[in-house]
Amino acid sequence: MTNNTPVLEIQDLTVALPKGADRPFALEGLNLTVNSGEIVCLVGESGSGKSLSAGAVMRLLPEPDVHVAAGSIRFNGQDLLAISETEMKAIRGNRISMIFQEPMTALNPQKTVGWQIDEVLRLHMKGNRAARKAHAIEMLNRVHIPDPVSAYNAYPHQISGGQRQRVMIAMSLCLSPRLIIADEPTTALDVTTQLQILKLIRELQEQEGAGVLFITHDFGVVAEIADKVVVLRQGEMVEHGPAAEVLNSPQHPYTQALIASVPALTPPPAKPVSTMPVVLKGTGLNKTFAARGGLLSGKRKAVTAVKDLSFHLHKGETLGVVGESGSGKTTVSRIVTRLLEADSGAVEVDGTDLLACSPRELRAMRKEIQMVFQDPMASLNPRKRVVDLIAQGPIAHGEKPEKARARARDLLELVELSPSAATRFPHEFSGGQRQRIGIARALAMEPKVIVADEPVSALDVSVQAQVLKLLADLRDRMDLSLLFVTHDLRVAAQLCDRIIVMQKGEIVEQGETASVFADPKHEYTQNLLSSIPGRDWTPPTRNTDAA
Amino acid sequence: MKLRIPPIMIYALRRLIQAVPVIVLIMIGTFLLLKLAPGDTVDALVGDMGGADAEFIARLRAEYGLDQPVWVQLWRYMLKLATFDFGWSFVYEQPVATILLDRLGTTLLLMATSLSFAFTIGIALGAIAARRVNSATDNLISTLGLVFYATPSFFLSLMMMLLFSVKLGWLPVGGIKTIAGFYTGWDHVLDVARHLVMPTAALSLIYLSFYLRLMRASVIEVADLDYVRTARAKGAGEWRLMIHHIMRNALLPVITLLGLQFSTVLGGSVVVETIFTLPGLGQLAYQSVVQRDMNTLMGIIFLCSIIVVVVNFLTDLLYARLDSRIELA
Amino acid sequence: EEVKRGGTAVVHMISEQRILNPALRASTGVYNISGKIVEPLIDKSYDGYEPVLATDWSSSDDGLAITVKLREGVNWHDGEPFTCDDVAFTAIEMWKKLLNYSSALQASLESVDCTDPHTAVFNYSKPMPLDLFVAAMPDLGHPMPKHLYEGTDILKNEYNTAPVGTGPFKFVEYERGQYVLAVKNEDYWREGYPYLDRIVWRFIKDKSAAAAALEAGEVHESGFIGVSMADVERLSDDDRFDVGTDGYENNVAHSTVEFNHRNPILADVKVRQAMYHGLDIDYAIETIMRGFAKPGRGPVPSAGGANYTDDVPTYEYDPELAKTMLDEAGYPVTDSGYRFKLRHRPAPWGEYTQLWAEYYAQAMREIGIDVEILTNDAPGFLNGVYRDHDFDTANGWHQFRSDPAVSTMVWLRSGQPAGTPWSNQFGWQSDEMDQMIDDAASELDPEKRAEMYHEIQAKAMEELPVIFAIEHPFISVTSKKLKNHHNTPRWNSSSWYDLWLDD
Amino acid sequence: MTTLDTDLRPPQPPRLVVFWHRYRRNRAALLGLFLFAIVVLMALTAGLIEPGDPLRRAGPPLTPPFVDMATPLGTDQLGRDILAGIFYGARISLLIGVAATLISIAIGVVIGALSGYFGGWVDDLLMRITEAFQTIPNFVLLLTLVAILGSKIEWITLAIGLVSWTAPARMVRAEFMSLRGREFVDAARNLGVTNTSIIFKEILPNALPPIIVYASVIMALAILLESALAFLGLGDPNYASWGNMIGQGRAVLRTAWYCAAIPGIAIVLTVLSFSLLGEGLNDALNPRQKK
Numbered sequence A: 001m002t003n004n005t006p007v008l009e010i011q012d013l014t015v016a017l018p019k020g021a022d023r024p025f026a027l028e029g030l031n032l033t034v035n036s037g038e039i040v041c042l043v044g045e046s047g048s049g050k051s052l053s054a055g056a057v058m059r060l061l062p063e064p065d066v067h068v069a070a071g072s073i074r075f076n077g078q079d080l081l082a083i084s085e086t087e088m089k090a091i092r093g094n095r096i097s098m099i100f101q102e103p104m105t106a107l108n109p110q111k112t113v114g115w116q117i118d119e120v121l122r123l124h125m126k127g128n129r130a131a132r133k134a135h136a137i138e139m140l141n142r143v144h145i146p147d148p149v150s151a152y153n154a155y156p157h158q159i160s161g162g163q164r165q166r167v168m169i170a171m172s173l174c175l176s177p178r179l180i181i182a183d184e185p186t187t188a189l190d191v192t193t194q195l196q197i198l199k200l201i202r203e204l205q206e207q208e209g210a211g212v213l214f215i216t217h218d219f220g221v222v223a224e225i226a227d228k229v230v231v232l233r234q235g236e237m238v239e240h241g242p243a244a245e246v247l248n249s250p251q252h253p254y255t256q257a258l259i260a261s262v263p264a265l266t267p268p269p270a271k272p273v274s275t276m277p278v279v280l281k282g283t284g285l286n287k288t289f290a291a292r293g294g295l296l297s298g299k300r301k302a303v304t305a306v307k308d309l310s311f312h313l314h315k316g317e318t319l320g321v322v323g324e325s326g327s328g329k330t331t332v333s334r335i336v337t338r339l340l341e342a343d344s345g346a347v348e349v350d351g352t353d354l355l356a357c358s359p360r361e362l363r364a365m366r367k368e369i370q371m372v373f374q375d376p377m378a379s380l381n382p383r384k385r386v387v388d389l390i391a392q393g394p395i396a397h398g399e400k401p402e403k404a405r406a407r408a409r410d411l412l413e414l415v416e417l418s419p420s421a422a423t424r425f426p427h428e429f430s431g432g433q434r435q436r437i438g439i440a441r442a443l444a445m446e447p448k449v450i451v452a453d454e455p456v457s458a459l460d461v462s463v464q465a466q467v468l469k470l471l472a473d474l475r476d477r478m479d480l481s482l483l484f485v486t487h488d489l490r491v492a493a494q495l496c497d498r499i500i501v502m503q504k505g506e507i508v509e510q511g512e513t514a515s516v517f518a519d520p521k522h523e524y525t526q527n528l529l530s531s532i533p534g535r536d537w538t539p540p541t542r543n544t545d546a547a
Numbered sequence B: 001m002k003l004r005i006p007p008i009m010i011y012a013l014r015r016l017i018q019a020v021p022v023i024v025l026i027m028i029g030t031f032l033l034l035k036l037a038p039g040d041t042v043d044a045l046v047g048d049m050g051g052a053d054a055e056f057i058a059r060l061r062a063e064y065g066l067d068q069p070v071w072v073q074l075w076r077y078m079l080k081l082a083t084f085d086f087g088w089s090f091v092y093e094q095p096v097a098t099i100l101l102d103r104l105g106t107t108l109l110l111m112a113t114s115l116s117f118a119f120t121i122g123i124a125l126g127a128i129a130a131r132r133v134n135s136a137t138d139n140l141i142s143t144l145g146l147v148f149y150a151t152p153s154f155f156l157s158l159m160m161m162l163l164f165s166v167k168l169g170w171l172p173v174g175g176i177k178t179i180a181g182f183y184t185g186w187d188h189v190l191d192v193a194r195h196l197v198m199p200t201a202a203l204s205l206i207y208l209s210f211y212l213r214l215m216r217a218s219v220i221e222v223a224d225l226d227y228v229r230t231a232r233a234k235g236a237g238e239w240r241l242m243i244h245h246i247m248r249n250a251l252l253p254v255i256t257l258l259g260l261q262f263s264t265v266l267g268g269s270v271v272v273e274t275i276f277t278l279p280g281l282g283q284l285a286y287q288s289v290v291q292r293d294m295n296t297l298m299g300i301i302f303l304c305s306i307i308v309v310v311v312n313f314l315t316d317l318l319y320a321r322l323d324s325r326i327e328l329a
Numbered sequence C: 001e002e003v004k005r006g007g008t009a010v011v012h013m014i015s016e017q018r019i020l021n022p023a024l025r026a027s028t029g030v031y032n033i034s035g036k037i038v039e040p041l042i043d044k045s046y047d048g049y050e051p052v053l054a055t056d057w058s059s060s061d062d063g064l065a066i067t068v069k070l071r072e073g074v075n076w077h078d079g080e081p082f083t084c085d086d087v088a089f090t091a092i093e094m095w096k097k098l099l100n101y102s103s104a105l106q107a108s109l110e111s112v113d114c115t116d117p118h119t120a121v122f123n124y125s126k127p128m129p130l131d132l133f134v135a136a137m138p139d140l141g142h143p144m145p146k147h148l149y150e151g152t153d154i155l156k157n158e159y160n161t162a163p164v165g166t167g168p169f170k171f172v173e174y175e176r177g178q179y180v181l182a183v184k185n186e187d188y189w190r191e192g193y194p195y196l197d198r199i200v201w202r203f204i205k206d207k208s209a210a211a212a213a214l215e216a217g218e219v220h221e222s223g224f225i226g227v228s229m230a231d232v233e234r235l236s237d238d239d240r241f242d243v244g245t246d247g248y249e250n251n252v253a254h255s256t257v258e259f260n261h262r263n264p265i266l267a268d269v270k271v272r273q274a275m276y277h278g279l280d281i282d283y284a285i286e287t288i289m290r291g292f293a294k295p296g297r298g299p300v301p302s303a304g305g306a307n308y309t310d311d312v313p314t315y316e317y318d319p320e321l322a323k324t325m326l327d328e329a330g331y332p333v334t335d336s337g338y339r340f341k342l343r344h345r346p347a348p349w350g351e352y353t354q355l356w357a358e359y360y361a362q363a364m365r366e367i368g369i370d371v372e373i374l375t376n377d378a379p380g381f382l383n384g385v386y387r388d389h390d391f392d393t394a395n396g397w398h399q400f401r402s403d404p405a406v407s408t409m410v411w412l413r414s415g416q417p418a419g420t421p422w423s424n425q426f427g428w429q430s431d432e433m434d435q436m437i438d439d440a441a442s443e444l445d446p447e448k449r450a451e452m453y454h455e456i457q458a459k460a461m462e463e464l465p466v467i468f469a470i471e472h473p474f475i476s477v478t479s480k481k482l483k484n485h486h487n488t489p490r491w492n493s494s495s496w497y498d499l500w501l502d503d
Numbered sequence D: 001m002t003t004l005d006t007d008l009r010p011p012q013p014p015r016l017v018v019f020w021h022r023y024r025r026n027r028a029a030l031l032g033l034f035l036f037a038i039v040v041l042m043a044l045t046a047g048l049i050e051p052g053d054p055l056r057r058a059g060p061p062l063t064p065p066f067v068d069m070a071t072p073l074g075t076d077q078l079g080r081d082i083l084a085g086i087f088y089g090a091r092i093s094l095l096i097g098v099a100a101t102l103i104s105i106a107i108g109v110v111i112g113a114l115s116g117y118f119g120g121w122v123d124d125l126l127m128r129i130t131e132a133f134q135t136i137p138n139f140v141l142l143l144t145l146v147a148i149l150g151s152k153i154e155w156i157t158l159a160i161g162l163v164s165w166t167a168p169a170r171m172v173r174a175e176f177m178s179l180r181g182r183e184f185v186d187a188a189r190n191l192g193v194t195n196t197s198i199i200f201k202e203i204l205p206n207a208l209p210p211i212i213v214y215a216s217v218i219m220a221l222a223i224l225l226e227s228a229l230a231f232l233g234l235g236d237p238n239y240a241s242w243g244n245m246i247g248q249g250r251a252v253l254r255t256a257w258y259c260a261a262i263p264g265i266a267i268v269l270t271v272l273s274f275s276l277l278g279e280g281l282n283d284a285l286n287p288r289q290k291k
């Protein structure tokens, strides 16, 4: 399927950043070729310059702050950096098209789906209205949107996230472009949807024979879709080559480290903890978010987020809660910590029902069950110093401030941060370090149970691996019990002894991780497992001592 | 069992019901507040008359029911208000409803012209400035906006009057129409329009600068959003981006402000109406405070609340019309 | 010059009187409009009293009955004839019962008999000096049509805001806050009058706007100091305008300083005199009144005719003397830098009242008296001074209406209940003064009466219950297009039957 | 891997320095700061440069500017020195501006915080009250309050504060509504921190930047409101305020323009400085938004 006419040739591309940025060049000497009918994956950690390379090709960099300083970009042999803006406008959307990451925000909320697809056609095609509409509906059909005619008239907020991304794809493909640039098109989607979209892109690209520059940070996705891989690190290209080669025998140490950080899908053997006492027990939990016809918020149907849910957690055990977006995972974790009031049910921590506590008792009980949050930046008050953040809990529970602060410094060491970090503010740390602070804060209360809601999903893989390892270490050393919420089955496989699979607020399957993974009973679980990108690829194992 | 009431009616009804407690709160509050003020309307009347003897004053007070306890007065007033009876103005010797109706037209006209002028010019200038951020045009527009904002309206009014009426003789000094001009038809419209030019300008410039600044910020913000980038990647030109993608979204916060500002404009018109002798509600409100003309002031506040409720309702409709994400009901 | 007929005269009004019935509201603001529509029995001219609706008047020897002959052949604007019934009705129902100032004047009026349709006899229980009666008539003697008022609630009668009279102009419409319009009365009893077709009174509150309107030619006359003093001065140099104090001889006013004698410091006459010495009246007249005023000489102004005298004690500007007097009175300068502190309430009657208050505060500080000014709106001011007596000093102005008995004596006479504005609410009481005032009011012999007022004036200047600091007439700015203007001593309140416009 | 983790980023410059760097980028904001500094300086040095009472007679009335060196900017109708009035007026304007702003922000913060944080009926009640205040034209309310309280400067300031708290209240409420759902608030709740601490120690500091920016708007409006009051003759005559000066100067506008124009320009420049300052603060405190 690859014929060797290059569609896009990038040579020695250097993109300059404004003064005062963390580095002078976002990209330095990027070389890359996309042939027609070929999918080239651009991988790299956050901030490595992936999006800017896409922007440079489209000539949509936020100039003059960020601009191309050197190099050339050729599209079908034509130098894109030399042509006029008018010519470039004619190429954009027509010959080169782009798919963005966030389907929520990439579509104009005030225009119908049809209007927005039609806009591309209107801009680049001379056809009458009826012909254009027919074409648009045909495209919606091709991206497998159910009922394309009604979707044509729908506003973006009236269709689901996956469908929106399909609309984006339809929009970018409707003029059969030679080059498609997809900037993390599936990152915001559920695994099952992600797989469908990836398949769709592959399928259409094969039909059209276009070249695709696919940007991602997920090696699973790379394994799923790539023909060629280019690895970026801090704006430098460290490795490139055919996908199979780079994935299975990476040459550069950075690539090796990255790939090694990808969690394997093979769960560890379960620990025999079932004899230990139960520390956390939920029975018959229910939560329905009432329909709210807010004044201007529009109609909202009542959502049953959690339905008759019961579970238990033994001392020293890690219980994973997995499921797709909206399945109620977060709601469970918030009910369990009573950040959200359940409609009914009981949550017993060491035998005391947390949900029945009076506000005063509750404050005392909070010591026992602590939480680690998803977004390490958002969960740390940006205006507090690290010591104060960590010492805050104990102080609120009556500990003497000096003592609490001294202990906070110890805890920093425990989570492998230098105590000199104590007087800094959260924004002075990297994402992984922030999450360690969050963990230290939870540990400062010496809780019996820690509830972690997607604690690593906002982190780059390498950092993710470190944080997971730390969590596992601490759990084992301090005999903690962990309720671990995640949508990432790879992560769940790494860490959890048992897992609960949720769908629409209900448990559809639960059991020891290994057995669920090996032999999923419920159709939904099967579906989830088979949607994991790159599930057939096992990252090559390697000694990680170098890192 | 399905009643076929259009959802917009239900929405309107609900808004109305929600407004009732607010309005009652306002009315009671204003009443009591005014009762706290030293002196009453009889004092003001006598002051205006140039004095009177004690008996005369006592008789007036009894006549106007001002010798009753405050709670009785309040209760009587609220009872009457419930039947939309605004009572009698002792200062104007007319039913309050008549006075208000007389004045309402002028005020609505002034507000409508000022706000629409401020709004259209404000958003146009704001959009232009935002599209040329930090250019000379932007600097000029922004500076202009700031100066409009910083110039007290009375100062501006006096200066304009000096220039356009006294020096150049282009525009009439004040009033709403040429008295004893007896114009009809288009001549009348033109006459009123000429009288409104300066008051409108004086009243609207500060709001113009509000809209300008908000629109500028809003456009800059929206222009950065993902879907604008999407449109750009589709090959859309700047003009198209502005019209189809940026404007409509950028307008939303400005519309919200428009609804919120209505009552402020009425307040601002006190000074402008006083200077230009426009027989509007703003000036009337000021006079009513100074003369302790309780019924009239209460009537104005009530009317004003109704106007604000209606305007907010309309801006909500407009908002909903512009923002497809919102469904009323 | 040949008289031109027709045209519309536009008059500026700074304040708006909603009631246009001069038999209910005695106020120049009312006469200014109603004077053209409703006529009094007697008016004042530079030659003395002039018959209008009355043709002749006389008093019985005991002063208990006054007979007034009425003009025949006069019709109300609605066509009904004007008769004695109208006078009798108005006198009893309005002048005696409802009209401010008049109700005190006519307190002893028993009845009005109509001996024939054009003769009215006013019967009093106490002697009424004919002079006083006549002097009061221009302001307090407007008959109203009985047939429109009888049997109605007079205070709420619709004709109160749409007056029907016998004057040269007929009321047409009243747009509140904007203007009042009147047109020529074709059926006027003075043959061949009026000259004008229309009169429009425009209400313009803002003085600068009013000045602009005058200059733009939109307004022909602004009376009662309707523009700021600076503009008065400026326009007096503009040859498009006549600026002057003619036509206000009947209505001068005093800028005052009023004391609260309940304050023991101010109860000391020495302190009050010292304060008077601390006021540079000439400077104030020059800066605040732009020279259009003269120093006050007590409760009767120089416009008061025979009742006025300048043979009274005066207080020259002498701050050093003032300081010495204060020291002597036992109020030396303390550590605070001041002798004592006064809370001063200025009347909110506009520019020069305000400036006068600020000048007063400035001047008092010079002699070591700290003055804090408390600004209020009108009801707040009236309440603070005249009801609650919550002040140390106050200032304002009070109008003199041709005769001391119906105007300035209320400043000195005690016994008015609290809450009566422009009366002696200063806590100053002198039985002697009260007696002098009462005697003068009922004295029938004009010469003796004048004598008595001279004594009152001298006593008031000596004891200074109130400082009548500046006597200022009102000022009009009139376009030279208006002819025959300001030709009577109460011109703005008069009927303007002979006014014409040279357009 | 532990080595990597303790490898902290180099310490960043203190917040104030960062703030100042961001602020400095906006030239107009620098101008605003400069003007503001001048006003503050005038207010502080009023007693030094222009000793004595600004209400005192300093020379012949209505001396034009630059004629008599004893009164460089001329004198007004009562012979008061305009320069002294401008200096002392800066004090009053700043005082009114700052105090009224503090009052309105304080009310706004309490109402907005309670309403945004607790939601539900508390929010309903407080918002109804806010709406009521918002519905009454604020200038009319101000006039009413001044009619009740009298024109003392303290009362005027209080009244201005009382009529301008609704906008900050709504703003604080919106901030609180968005912040109360943030994870760090949940984190604090999860630690057992009390509601009061959460409101004032966790959320409020984070909600402050837009409020600080808005404070400059209120400050400017407060000065304009005071001048409008003075224009209507309801200012406090015991102090030389710019509004009073314009209010009286306008009577002589045609003959002695400087009496009204000089304080008028002072107001324009001061209000301008506040808004420029506000924009600079906005750029510096909300770096998300481009200039």
Ligand SMILES: Nc1ncnc2c1ncn2[C@@H]1O[C@H](COP(=O)(O)OP(=O)(O)OP(=O)(O)O)[C@@H](O)[C@H]1O
Pocket (backbone or CB within 6 Å): A017, A018, A021, A022, A026, A044, A045, A046, A047, A048, A049, A050, A051, A052, A053, A062, A065, A066, A217
């Ligand atoms: N407008 C800008 N101004 C200054 N710096 C910028 C700008 N846009 C991007 N950068 C910097 O350029 C670098 C590369 O950014 P880029 O968006 O290409 O990263 P990325 O690889 O797409 O990361 P992610 O996976 O987070 O999307 C980052 O360090 C970023 O901070």
Ligand SMILES: Nc1ncnc2c1ncn2[C@@H]1O[C@H](COP(=O)(O)OP(=O)(O)OP(=O)(O)O)[C@@H](O)[C@H]1O
Pocket (backbone or CB within 6 Å): A289, A290, A303, A304, A305, A323, A324, A325, A326, A327, A328, A329, A330, A331, A332, A487
């Ligand atoms: N405050 C709320 N009001 C109304 N509905 C809510 C609210 N919070 C959550 N929901 C709804 O409840 C359902 C479950 O939400 P929840 O956040 O628990 O899902 P999740 O499994 O954590 O999803 P994700 O993986 O996207 O985080 C969703 O349909 C969501 O829309």
Ligand SMILES: [Mg+2]
Pocket (backbone or CB within 6 Å): A050, A051, A052, A183
């Ligand atoms: Mg990116």
Ligand SMILES: [Mg+2]
Pocket (backbone or CB within 6 Å): A329, A330, A331
């Ligand atoms: Mg979640």
